[in-house]
Amino acid sequence: xxxxxxxxxxxxxxxxxxxxxxxxxxxxxxxxxxxxxxxxxxxxxxxxxxxxxxxxxxxxxxxxxxxxxxxxxxxxxxxxxxxxxxxxxxxxxxxxxxxxxxxxxxxxxxxxxxxxxxxxxxxxxxxxxxxxxxxxxxxxxxxxxxxxxxxx
Numbered sequence: 464x465x466x467x468x469x470x471x472x473x474x475x476x477x478x479x480x481x482x483x484x485x486x487x488x489x490x491x492x493x494x495x496x497x498x499x500x501x502x503x504x505x506x507x508x509x510x511x512x513x514x515x516x517x518x519x520x521x522x523x524x525x526x527x528x529x530x531x532x533x534x535x536x537x538x539x540x541x542x543x544x545x546x547x548x549x550x551x552x553x554x555x556x557x558x559x560x561x562x563x564x565x566x567x568x569x570x571x572x573x574x575x576x577x578x579x580x581x582x583x584x585x586x587x588x589x590x591x592x593x594x595x596x597x598x599x600x601x602x603x604x605x606x607x608x609x610x611x612x613x614x615x
Contacts, residue, residue: 515558525550526554542573
């Protein structure tokens, strides 16, 4: 199993930024409910910047994960249930919309990855083998209905 070090994600930095913004907003008086137009424009620009940074981080995690697994882009795209062109766009960090969670869950389950790693870059890349074995045991211990036919 390959251990891959990934740069610290933006999640921790975003939490710090939000706390600083809250404390700064609480200390200054407001004339209107939503702030001045300049403040609103600055907040919108910051949100867009953070959103784009998340897509770029997600693309980097896809690339790191694919290289750690030793699979090609074609295999990764098939596991994500998307076309090769779409996969390359996601790996490049381009923003995307739509129903992508089904493909992500397929990719995560196929290669025993964690959602925390794929979405946030936190925790282990791979599911703990002991926890996976316990889950497999529980699935195997379920009673199975069998149909027996009588031979004439």
